[in-house]
Amino acid sequence: xxxxxxxxxxxxxxxxxxxxxxxxxxxxxxxxxxxxxxxxxxxxxxxxxxxxxxxxxxxxxxxxxxxxxxxxxxxxxxxxxxxxxxxxxxxxxxxxxxxxxxxxxxxxxxxxxxxxxxxxxxxxxxxxxxxxxxxxxxxxxxxxxxxxxxxxxxxxxxxxxxxxxxxxxxxxxxxxxxxxxxxxxxxxxxx
Amino acid sequence: xxxxxxxxxxxxxxxxxxxxxxxxxxxxxxxxxxxxxxxxxxxxxxxxxxxxxxxxxxxxxxxxxxxxxxxxxxxxxxxxxxxxxxxxxxxxxxxxxxxxxxxxxxxxxxxxxxxxxxxxxxxxxxxxxxxxxxxxxxxxxxxxxxxxxxxxxxxxxxxxxxxxxxxxxxxxxxxxxxxxxxxxxxxxxxxxxxxxxxxxxxxxxxxxxxxxxxxxxxxxxxxxxxxxxxxxxxxxxxxxxxxxxxxxxxxxxxxxxxxxxxxxxxxxxxxxxxxxxxxxxxxxxxxxxxxxxxxxxxxxxxxxxxxxxxxxxxxxxxxxxxxxxxxxxxxxxxxxxxxxxxxxxxxxxxxxxxxxxxxxxxxxxxxx
Numbered sequence: 211x212x213x214x215x216x217x218x219x220x221x222x223x224x225x226x227x228x229x230x231x232x233x234x235x236x237x238x239x240x241x242x243x244x245x246x247x248x249x250x251x252x253x254x255x256x257x258x259x260x261x262x263x264x265x266x267x268x269x270x271x272x273x274x275x276x277x278x279x280x281x282x283x284x285x286x287x288x289x290x291x292x293x294x295x296x297x298x299x300x301x302x303x304x305x306x307x308x309x310x311x312x313x314x315x316x317x318x319x320x321x322x323x324x325x326x327x328x329x330x331x332x333x334x335x336x337x338x339x340x341x342x343x344x345x346x347x348x349x350x351x352x353x354x355x356x357x358x359x360x361x362x363x364x365x366x367x368x369x370x371x372x373x374x375x376x377x378x379x380x381x382x383x384x385x386x387x388x389x390x391x392x393x394x395x396x397x398x399x400x401x
Numbered sequence: 402x403x404x405x406x407x408x409x410x411x412x413x414x415x416x417x418x419x420x421x422x423x424x425x426x427x428x429x430x431x432x433x434x435x436x437x438x439x440x441x442x443x444x445x446x447x448x449x450x451x452x453x454x455x456x457x458x459x460x461x462x463x464x465x466x467x468x469x470x471x472x473x474x475x476x477x478x479x480x481x482x483x484x485x486x487x488x489x490x491x492x493x494x495x496x497x498x499x500x501x502x503x504x505x506x507x508x509x510x511x512x513x514x515x516x517x518x519x520x521x522x523x524x525x526x527x528x529x530x531x532x533x534x535x536x537x538x539x540x541x542x543x544x545x546x547x548x549x550x551x552x553x554x555x556x557x558x559x560x561x562x563x564x565x566x567x568x569x570x571x572x573x574x575x576x577x578x579x580x581x582x583x584x585x586x587x588x589x590x591x592x593x594x595x596x597x598x599x600x601x602x603x604x605x606x607x608x609x610x611x612x613x614x615x616x617x618x619x620x621x622x623x624x625x626x627x628x629x630x631x632x633x634x635x636x637x638x639x640x641x642x643x644x645x646x647x648x649x650x651x652x653x654x655x656x657x658x659x660x661x662x663x664x665x666x667x668x669x670x671x672x673x674x675x676x677x678x679x680x681x682x683x684x685x686x687x688x689x690x691x692x693x694x695x696x697x698x699x700x701x702x703x704x705x706x707x708x709x710x711x712x713x714x715x716x717x718x719x720x721x722x723x724x725x726x727x728x729x730x731x732x733x734x735x736x737x738x739x740x741x742x743x744x745x746x747x748x749x750x751x752x753x754x755x756x757x758x759x760x761x762x763x764x765x766x767x768x769x
Contacts, residue, residue, distance in 0.1 A: 263762040281729060282726075
């Protein structure tokens, strides 16, 4: 099961969705097609914004680092942050904003505790490069990596409840030792 | 593209927001492309302060007179006239063909002059709706405009919710700020204190308040450009060999503003300028809802595309985000672009690949 399929399974039919860092809008398009969930994307990149418009997806060109002031309290059922958490400078305020604007947040990120990442650092002695983390250390947009353990600790600190967690590697689910064997984690949390 | 200017005459009186009544009026307009059989492909283009119904193309007898948004509208352009039937119109109170202060007052046979009523964005939209009826357009695929034109695109969605499928709102504001009104007031004072203004009755005197118009235009021009764009274009460049230690134009920017002012004062009517700046100042759809813009937009049914430019300090991106917020509060379908363009307010007239690419994609997705 892919990340998008996982998210689609979690989103109830007809729910209102806000996708932060929505890229070309393909997740929103999929949520509309499979769950009839209307949504908006937030994206800062010019080319991706145009792709969203081409894909007939509502897109708002805004900087997530400026917060979510454009959105009212509890105006969405789900606020999604898909593989974008690691590229945000100030995670805490954004996560709080997500649960101000949405009833639930869905957050996914590449797991820095994945064994291949650990080996690249511990044995090979270089920063991890993988399918989920395809960048070199000097050209990456990512600024704050974390592991499953780190993210759950942050949720606890912020008083967020983890409602559901799905961990994947190469498109397959991981249940054993997820922080070691999972390359991508998807969480559903509430305030 | 060779185009032709047309006029439509309306003999049914138009009651204005002020309470005044226009007994009859004409609207100058142009159309490009063909209205399809279902009459579903019409797009109304609304203009800003000093433009007109001549949006695109040129006239057979005046090939150099290109429409003001010719880069946006035409065959194969972002608003493609091969697919859409585009209507350019000139709002009432203007001096470019629609009924305005220079037109004859039917009561006296003489030009309206100072007696022409103050018109509002709402009045323009009401008059445009008459034009739509005249052209057999029940519902526009889109109403589109930049700046003051964007206010009309917004107002269409409020005045005639069922008659607009898409409202395309570029470089807009839902209300002028105190600073915006202040600039307009300086411009009006420049005109009204010109000895040739004669309380607006200057036609009879055979004069034009040229000095006032020049200054009004110079002030306006400063607000259309960003500080950076002006610096980039003119810097501190001198237009003569050395500083003159007198009051002729030393700097290129002075010369540029004088030139713009001179040019403007030869073709623009001072009474029109006063009325348009008032229409800008008065526009505030939230006013009837205790300042709550979201409540004002509750009646809108259209889908929206909102575009702003980061260097626009006249109508800043923050103002467009207020519009977006009000639309989101009402769960409207909306996309918002914030183009990082350097030119300032005038960026809405420039050919920018991101801006034009987005509009092209948006129009392509409008189902006819």
